Amino acid sequence: MSDSFQSIPGTFDILPHTQSTSADTVASTHAWQYVEETIRRVMHRHGVHEIRTPILEPTALIARGIGQLTDIVSKEMFAFERGSTQYVLRPEVTAPVMRAYLQHHLAQLGGVQRLYYIGPCFRAERPQKGRYRQFHQFGTEYIGADDARADAETILLAVDIYRELGLTDFTVRLNSLGTAASRTAYRTALQAYLRPLAGQLSETSRERLESNPLRILDTKSEAERGLLEGAPIMLDFIDEESAGHYGDVKKHLTAAGLAFEEDPFLVRGLDYYTRTAFEIDSPVLGAQTTLAGGGRYDLLAGEIGSKQDVPAVGFAAGMERLFLALESAGIELPKAGVPDVFVVTLGERAGDYAFPLMRAWRRAGLSTVYDLKGRSMKAQMREANRQEARCVVILGDAELDAGTAQLKHMDTGEQQSVALDDLTGILKTAYVPTPE
Ligand code: ATP
Ligand code: MG
Numbered sequence: 004m005s006d007s008f009q010s011i012p013g014t015f016d017i018l019p020h021t022q023s024t025s026a027d028t029v030a031s032t033h034a035w036q037y038v039e040e041t042i043r044r045v046m047h048r049h050g051v052h053e054i055r056t057p058i059l060e061p062t063a064l065i066a067r068g069i070g071q072l073t074d075i076v077s078k079e080m081f082a083f084e085r086g087s088t089q090y091v092l093r094p095e096v097t098a099p100v101m102r103a104y105l106q107h108h109l110a111q112l113g114g115v116q117r118l119y120y121i122g123p124c125f126r127a128e129r130p131q132k133g134r135y136r137q138f139h140q141f142g143t144e145y146i147g148a149d150d151a152r153a154d155a156e157t158i159l160l161a162v163d164i165y166r167e168l169g170l171t172d173f174t175v176r177l178n179s180l181g182t183a184a185s186r187t188a189y190r191t192a193l194q195a196y197l198r199p200l201a202g203q204l205s206e207t208s209r210e211r212l213e214s215n216p217l218r219i220l221d222t223k224s225e226a227e228r229g230l231l232e233g234a235p236i237m238l239d240f241i242d243e244e245s246a247g248h249y250g251d252v253k254k255h256l257t258a259a260g261l262a263f264e265e266d267p268f269l270v271r272g273l274d275y276y277t278r279t280a281f282e283i284d285s286p287v288l289g290a291q292t293t294l295a296g297g298g299r300y301d302l303l304a305g306e307i308g309s310k311q312d313v314p315a316v317g318f319a320a321g322m323e324r325l326f327l328a329l330e331s332a333g334i335e336l337p338k339a340g341v342p343d344v345f346v347v348t349l350g351e352r353a354g355d356y357a358f359p360l361m362r363a364w365r366r367a368g369l370s371t372v373y374d375l376k377g378r379s380m381k382a383q384m385r386e387a388n389r390q391e392a393r394c395v396v397i398l399g400d401a402e403l404d405a406g407t408a409q410l411k412h413m414d415t416g417e418q419q420s421v422a423l424d425d426l427t428g429i430l431k432t433a434y435v436p437t438p439e
Pocket of ligand 1: 095126128133134135136138139140291293294295296297319320321322323324
């Protein structure tokens with residue numbers, strides 16, 4: 004082991020090539036860019052615009068916005084103080100986006116704001132496959148929308164991104180959490196049901212029984228799942244309007260041909276959700292099965308200081324879990340793009356001659372590379388092959404004296420001698436992509 008620095012456990016570098024260890028795989032920057040471009044393309048099709056908010060936010064925004072009793076606030080926040088300001092590295096992006104919406108009075112623009120983000124989030128969790136301390140989320144927020152079509156569209160948008168990437172093996176689970184009032188009534192009923200069973204609950208669940216009993220529904224323990232079999236069902240407690248809204252969401256999803264499962268025990272980790280809640284799971288993910296989660300959060304704006312009600316719905320999805328699912332599904336992601344031209348030069352004179360020429364080629368749109376280490380012709384050719392260059396230009400003293408260069412087209416293997424004056428034109432014709 005060397006003394007040099009290592010990245011912090013639970014964080015990782017993304018390199019130009021895929022890194023595979025026995026424990027984990029990190030996709031290449033090219034694969035990340037491809038996935039990000041796919042996300043942006045699907046967002047664009049839905050008329051959703053990108054928003055970028057700071058990594059640093061005031062701690063109170065997160066603590067108030069997502070609820071004091073959530074795991075994130077109680078134990079996963081990277082928060083610190085400097086002077087009299089409390090900072091947090093954002094653990095999620097919904098509260099920041101709502102903050103920005105309120106701060107910039109985006110409601111005044113009229114209509115619904117359809118926003119999306121892609122970027123890093125931070126949570127002090129125990130690092131493991133699919134669970135990191137710095138990870139990346141993408142997601143949408145439709146702010147100002149109470150129409151059930153917004154809920155359905157949010158789910159379908161996430162699904163479209165997965166499908167566009169070639170993923171087909173996932174399930175959508177759906178529930179309705181009603182309003183704050185129906186949740187309080189349900190909470191009381193659930194506590195009444197679970198209190199006599201407290202002895203059989205895990206320590207965490209026993210703590211949650213008084214603080215946040217809905218989270219017990221989320222349990223992964225088989226024994227606890229068994230205990231929950233006779234538990235009251237949230238849907239029996241929701242108000243008529245929420246029930247109507249839920250029915251409409253299901254109607255739109257069905258009209259769109261999306262298969263989904265109703266899961267009466269689906270709750271979301273955060274306190275601000277009302278009505279629609281959903282998760283998208285991938286069976287290939289193993290322990291960390293959730294690709295994305297979301298729902299309606301009509302209470303968030305009020306929670307962080309808005310005087311007006313701001314209905315909103317959105318989803319958040321993990322990038323790393325998406326890469327895991329793509330890997331398990333055997334979906335190949337693009338590698339680095341290949342250079343158009345690899346220039347092999349022999350000697351200083353040829354190197355100097357080629358330098359400004361290559362600049363002109365690059366400005367003309369040709370991806371042009373060369374060896375910076377003054378290696379042998381053989382080594383340069385090997386490098387051109389390794390990089391899968393589309394053609395190789397060979398320049399040495401003899402060629403310069405003759406006013407020519409050797410041009411080798413790598414797809415056919417054909418090699419020709421070309422006058423230097425014609426070279427740029429030939430390369431442009433052969434290798435600059437013509438606009439469609
Ligand atoms: P989990 O139940 O897996 O802890 P969560 O309910 O905390 O998830 P959300 O807050 O809903 O997750 O975040 C949305 C998505 O972000 C998750 O579905 C998951 O794909 C991803 N995600 C959450 N936490 C992490 C993490 N620590 N590392 C990697 N991805 C994460
Ligand atoms: Mg979590």
